[in-house]
Amino acid sequence: MLLGAIADDFTGASDLANTLAKGGMATMQFSGIGQEIPACEAGVVALKTRSVPVADAVAQSVEAVKWLLDAGCEQIIFKYCSTFDSTPEGNIGPVAEALLDLLGEETAVVCPAFPGAGRRLFMGHLFVGDRLLSETGMRHHPLTPMTDPDIRRWLALQAKYPVGSVNLDTIRNGGAEAIRAALASERNEGRRLIVTDAVADADLMAIGQAVAGQRLVTGGSGIAQGLPANFRAQGKLSASTAKIPSAAGPAIVLCGSCSTASQNQVAVYAKNHPAFALDPLALMRGEITVGAMARWIDEHKDQTPIIYSTAAPEAVSDAQARFGRETVSGRIENFFARLARHLVDTGTRRVIVGGGETSGAVVEGLQLPSLQVGHEIDPGVPVLVGWRNGPVGLALKSGNFGAPDFFEKAVAEVGQP
Ligand SMILES: Nc1ncnc2c1ncn2[C@@H]1O[C@H](COP(=O)(O)OP(=O)(O)OP(=O)(O)O)[C@@H](O)[C@H]1O
Ligand SMILES: O=C(O)[C@@H](O)C(=O)CO
Numbered sequence: 001m002l003l004g005a006i007a008d009d010f011t012g013a014s015d016l017a018n019t020l021a022k023g024g025m026a027t028m029q030f031s032g033i034g035q036e037i038p039a040c041e042a043g044v045v046a047l048k049t050r051s052v053p054v055a056d057a058v059a060q061s062v063e064a065v066k067w068l069l070d071a072g073c074e075q076i077i078f079k080y081c082s083t084f085d086s087t088p089e090g091n092i093g094p095v096a097e098a099l100l101d102l103l104g105e106e107t108a109v110v111c112p113a114f115p116g117a118g119r120r121l122f123m124g125h126l127f128v129g130d131r132l133l134s135e136t137g138m139r140h141h142p143l144t145p146m147t148d149p150d151i152r153r154w155l156a157l158q159a160k161y162p163v164g165s166v167n168l169d170t171i172r173n174g175g176a177e178a179i180r181a182a183l184a185s186e187r188n189e190g191r192r193l194i195v196t197d198a199v200a201d202a203d204l205m206a207i208g209q210a211v212a213g214q215r216l217v218t219g220g221s222g223i224a225q226g227l228p229a230n231f232r233a234q235g236k237l238s239a240s241t242a243k244i245p246s247a248a249g250p251a252i253v254l255c256g257s258c259s260t261a262s263q264n265q266v267a268v269y270a271k272n273h274p275a276f277a278l279d280p281l282a283l284m285r286g287e288i289t290v291g292a293m294a295r296w297i298d299e300h301k302d303q304t305p306i307i308y309s310t311a312a313p314e315a316v317s318d319a320q321a322r323f324g325r326e327t328v329s330g331r332i333e334n335f336f337a338r339l340a341r342h343l344v345d346t347g348t349r350r351v352i353v354g355g356g357e358t359s360g361a362v363v364e365g366l367q368l369p370s371l372q373v374g375h376e377i378d379p380g381v382p383v384l385v386g387w388r389n390g391p392v393g394l395a396l397k398s399g400n401f402g403a404p405d406f407f408e409k410a411v412a413e414v415g416q417p
Helices: 010-022 054-070 092-103 151-158 168-188 201-210 227-233 260-270 280-284 290-299 313-323 325-345 356-365 406-413
Strands: 003-007 027-031 042-046 075-079 108-111 119-122 125-128 163-166 193-196 216-219 251-255 275-277 306-308 350-354 370-378 381-387 391-397
Touching: 003 010, 003 054, 003 227, 010 027, 010 042, 010 075, 010 356, 010 370, 010 381, 010 391, 042 054, 054 075, 054 092, 075 092, 092 108, 092 151, 092 193, 092 216, 108 201, 151 163, 151 193, 163 168, 168 193, 168 201, 201 227, 251 260, 251 325, 251 356, 251 406, 260 275, 260 306, 260 350, 260 406, 275 290, 280 313, 280 325, 290 325, 313 325, 325 350, 325 356, 350 356, 350 406, 356 391, 370 391, 370 406, 381 406, 391 406
Parallel strands: 003 042, 003 075, 027 042, 075 216, 108 193, 108 216, 163 193, 251 306, 251 350, 275 306, 350 391
Antiparallel strands: 027 370, 119 125, 370 381, 381 391
């Protein structure tokens, strides 16, 4: 393995794995660490550290990076959300600093930009589409409300070392060489985490070139766009990547995401497929069992049904107020995980999941330690293949990613070699 990465959630991991695979690296996604490592050039460890206490996030991240270094990785990516999901305490700053210390590096770029998904960083300010981050729904995120679009200021709250920046003028006027000089100048001023602008893929390619040989790079999946070329230039990549195995058989769509994009995607898919709305209140009362759900799915399996807990914000708040946020989330995630395991053990071979936490629960429920990464379905969402009594095809969709017809496309593409 040449390039190793840790991602702070599961859909984020497959987003990054997708970028590396598109860049021509044979890429694997790992659920946690410690498993046997199949032959690959890039490996992305999916963690669930976005919203855990700072000390846990740091400890898990350091442990995972040590594992990647033992596997031979020359460069490490710390992948976080393209909307910089974090609180004034962390976890992005403290994890990045712990990794700088571990790797013996003085600086690392900080670049959440992902222009393909509308996330652009200009003069240190993060935009989603044409709005500043703090003017989008992210302002009201239940766990990581993003109330300041100035990533330099937000990161400075979390970081113990001074924060620096490289702006777009430098990138556009001088390319990789100017970026390297600007990073060196920031380092000489004692600034260690360097917020680096990028509004287009070409900016990310230039930054990628500039950070060749640096041990740590941090950002959204966009920051990885320029990295495979560095390894290719050194003749380290194999010319051909192995095809992923096909996974033929019944498919199921499971959506636990309540994002605006997911609500629309569920509505579009439900027009042409059997759809079961999982009522959290009925689930809490024990009125819905995995067995009964599986029987309903079996009756409709020829039409690839969708099971979703996706609901409008008022319904989500109502369920949370009655039972507590953690309890409801945990019950729904646990239900999806057990359902997925039951279905896969009884013949389902393709599983499409909406939502980062939901995806983490399902992959852990299916006990899939390693996933091969195939082609892209929509920006940031690749086809994956794991192994549980044979190949299992998957797509793990981040809440806000994907076109309105994402689920239909995923059903058509997941399982294809
Ligand atoms: N109807 C509901 N009421 C209360 N909680 C719900 C409901 N439906 C889903 N949830 C919970 O909300 C959370 C949704 O998080 P998840 O990460 O899966 O989606 P997301 O936040 O849209 O995706 P991402 O993290 O990729 O942006 C899960 O913990 C899920 O169990
Ligand atoms: O970067 C993103 O937006 C996604 O990969 C993600 O992390 C969603 O949770």
